[in-house]
Amino acid sequence: MNTSDSSMNAGHQQRSVEHSADTTSDWDVVIVGGGAAGLWLLNLLNARGYRAVLCEQTTLGGAQSMASQGMIHGGIKYALGAALTGASEAIARMPERWRSCISGNGEIDLRQVQVVANEYHMWSNGALGKLGSFFASHALRGRVEALAPAAYPDVFKNAQFDGTVHKLHDLVLDVASLLQVLAAPQQNRLIAGQAISANFDESANMQSLTLADGRELRANQFVFAAGAGNSVFCDALKQAGHSHAPATQLRPLHQVFVQHAHLSPLFAHCITGIRRAEPRLTITTHPTPGGGLGWYIGGHLATSGVQRDRDIQIDVTRQELNATLPWIDWNRAEISTLRIDRAEPRQTLGAKPDEACVVRCGNALLCWPTKLSLVPDLGDQVLNAIDPAVDPSASDSSAEQRDSSVEPGAERPIVATAPWLA
Ligand SMILES: Cc1cc2nc3c(=O)[nH]c(=O)nc-3n(C[C@H](O)[C@H](O)[C@H](O)COP(=O)(O)OP(=O)(O)OC[C@H]3O[C@@H](n4cnc5c(N)ncnc54)[C@H](O)[C@@H]3O)c2cc1C
Known part of the structure; x- marks a missing residue:
């Protein structure tokens, strides 16, 4: 099954899924979307032995992340109704979690991020x-x-x-410095390109993504951290048979x-x-x-x-x-x-979601941090939901082949400018 069948093509231009000259490579994980969430996940997954790459259609953080106020908060503002809800408890640990990373003791080294x-x-x-x-x-x-x-x-x-x-x-x-710090060690794993459609096998597992310029990214697993761009792939997954794929708001x-x-x-x-x-x-x-x-x-x-x-x-x-x-x-x-x-992800009556959200549909994960503050929580949820990385020692690939760098010299997406500076 593939999305050259129009019912799978999420409303985008149809493309053949034959893997020929325009096939870029095979990865363990392709992440779609280079905001704070996608970049965080790229660091996390590569550090845990996955061969992960990320594709970004415009600039890193150029949608919500750079427009955010950069507050890493513990949810007190949601308690202003004078009651602590589950939501405010779930988010309460986040400032300490980020502080550990900023002091160099967390899961990602954020010592160079400007507070x-x-x-x-x-x-x-x-x-x-x-x-x-x-x-x-x-x-x-x-x-x-x-x-x-x-x-x-x-x-x-x-x-x-x-x-x-x-x-x-x-x-x-300073969100720009956060995105720079997350992107710097991953430069060779960043792909400039817009994912426009997904291609599935007979079991509704995603095989590859087609980019707007015709390239195809094949991977074992796919992670969608594309903010508003996730809705295309929610629809595609639903049409492929994953009826629980969420709607978006x-x-x-x-x-x-x-x-x-x-x-x-x-x-x-x-x-x-x-x-x-x-x-x-x-x-x-x-x-x-x-x-x-x-x-x-x-x-x-x-x-x-x-x-x-x-x-x-x-x-x-x-x-x-x-x-x-x-x-x-x-x-x-x-x-x-x-x-x-x-x-x-869509909530009843368009309410504010309380927590980060990860929904698994076959070998694809749909992700929304819902708040910058909750990106580390999103990371935990992705690590729980994703299939383990192939053990490099069990593979016949050389260490070099397992490196997830994309072509040297290829165009890389750069960090967006803050809207008030543009
Ligand atoms: C005005 C504002 C203020 C905020 N302030 C705060 C705050 O102070 N504290 C807080 O905790 N949260 C805040 N938030 C929420 C926070 O900004 C978001 O939850 C978070 O930035 C989402 O990150 P993301 O990486 O999921 O999405 P995004 O930053 O939107 O990144 C998604 C990326 O995916 C790319 N993309 C989309 N479709 C495709 C495709 N098909 N192919 C390739 N790439 C694609 C986009 O170009 C974009 O770069 C704020 C949000 C807004 C809008």
């Missing part, structure tokens, strides 16, 4: 009300810490601020980038007056093209902003900043917006 903030804050103008006692409760002990004014981030050291600031043990990474966001001559670094959620388990504003700070600092803002402003056009979103941003940080003159801010979708 832009080693803690995260949460502020409320005025009294915190019920949330205050929740933060002080036993359930959150050690995870949320009330700060004395002397320890506030600079922006709150202002006589007009009469609220509270809490510290979270979360961290913020996109959750749109309308993010904002604010530049102002007098911004100081701020990494904080604003929780003033919130009535849902979502911060009003989620702010991270990044360098601007002009050498200054800009605030990248998500949270409720970005989810509710999906309904607003660019100009109205900019007006609402100014109103929100005036309401929550009124001592800064926001009329002098330069504000731009970015529309970007989160790509996830």
Whole structure:
């Protein structure tokens, strides 16, 4: 069975599956998608003896990963409904997990990754009300810490601020440096190309992927970490007979980038007056093209902003900043917006998924970290779900043949530029 049968071809141009001159090679694993998830898995699998390669259609991280705020969080923001859910427990271990890698003691060496903030804050103008006692409760002990004014981030050291600031043990990474560090040791295993269709055998096992330029990638196993691009292969797997292949969902966001001559670094959620388990504003700070600092803002402003056009979103941003940080003159801010979708396995009523998701369909794994923070958890799930690597000592291939390098001199995908620098 193969996808030259139109029912298998996921709506893309049909291609023959005869393995002839355009066959690149045989691998243990082909990973589709070079965001944070795919690059993490490429490192993990090659370190465990798999001959794994990754194909990326544009730039590394150029979809969700580089647009993310880079927060490695323990899920406290999901507990803002004043109850700890299973979700917040599942994610709670992630900051420590990343910290181990950053100190060189984890499963992947991330010592060269730039940590832009080693803690995260949460502020409320005025009294915190019920949330205050929740933060002080036993359930959150050690995870949320009330700060004395002397320890506030600079922006709150202002006589007009009469609220509270809490510290979270979360961290913020420079995502570009994360992707560089993950890609650097794997350069020879990166393939520039867009996977457009999958080819199956009679048992609905995937045999190969066809790239847009006609090359074919054959492997024993396939891992899809392509974000929004996974949906084509979910459909193909379903049509091949894997009826449990998940459907996908996109959750749109309308993010904002604010530049102002007098911004100081701020990494904080604003929780003033919130009535849902979502911060009003989620702010991270990044360098601007002009050498200054800009605030990248998500949270409720970005989810509710999906309904607003660019100009109205900019007006609402100014109103929100005036309401929550009124001592800064926001009329002098330069504000731009970015529309970007989160790509996830479909949830009931389009809800936010709680955990990383890996679904096995024959020899293919469909993967979504659902959060940058959960990429290590995704790695664990993939290692549990994937078939063991062929033991090199049991194979008659030489060590050189088992190296998963793709042709020397071939074009390699490069790391994307952050949207606010582009
Ligand atoms: C605005 C925003 C802010 C966020 N902030 C945070 C945060 O602060 N903390 C957090 O934990 N999470 C955050 N997230 C979520 C996080 O960014 C994502 O969960 C994570 O980056 C997903 O990584 P990924 O590698 O699965 O997907 P992606 O980064 O989307 O990578 C998928 C890659 O696959 C490639 N691809 C697609 N189709 C094909 C194909 N057919 N062939 C070859 N390549 C293909 C794409 O070009 C892309 O490079 C945020 C998300 C958004 C949108």
